[in-house]
Amino acid sequence: MTVEGAAGGVPVAVLLAPGAGADRNQSALVAIDEALAPAGVAVRRMDFPYRKAGRRAPDREPVLLRSVVEEAQALATEAGCPPEAIAMGGRSMGGRMCSIAVADGLPGAALILISYPLHPPGRPERLRTEHFPRLMLPCLFLSGTRDTFGTPEELTAATAAIPGAVTHQWLEGKGHGLRGCDAAVAEVVRSFVTGLRRPG
16 A cells, blocks of 8 residues: 655654544554554554543544644654654544544644544435545545445545545445454554655
8 A cells, every 4th residue: 555656764653543432442543553563653542631531422623623733743742753754543533533633734644544434324415524625645544334424435435525645445344333353454554554655
C-alpha cells in the first residue's frame, strides 16, 4: 500500500482514538500499537475527556476536536517530530473526529479510518461527509462489508470527494465492530503506515 508521490521515510508517530463506546485500550487499537512497535513508529492511544471523567456519553464535537488537536500536539512533542509526520485516526467516532480536525487545519501525514461511521444505521441520507473535500492527505478506510454505518458501495461513492489518495480495505462478512479481526486490522494498518512516505 505504498502511497505515491511523497518523499522521506515512514511517519514517526501515530495517534489513535477509540470509538464512542470504548477507551484507549480498545483491543484493535492495542493490536495496532503492538504491530507498529517493531517498525519504530511511536503510537499514542488517546482517551476523550468524557472517558477520562468516567462518563459514558460523548462530549460535544468541539470538545472532541480540541482533544484530538491537544493529543496530536503532545505526541509531536514526545516523539520529537513535526505534526506533519504524524498519521492519525482510529475506530468509528475517533477516526471521524481526527478526520474533521485535519479538514479544519490540523497537520498530519495520513488518516487511518477504521469502521468510519458514514451515516447512522438506517439513515443513509444523513451522511457525515461535509469535510471530505478538505482532506488533502492519504486516507485509509478499513471497514466490514456488513457495516450498517455504511456499505462498501456507499463508502466508495462518498470518498470520491476526497482529494487525497484513498485506500479501501474490506473485511468480508464483518459488521461495524469488526469482532475477531484485531490481527487483520493491525496488519492492514501496519502495511499502510509503513508504506507511507513522510515529508522530508
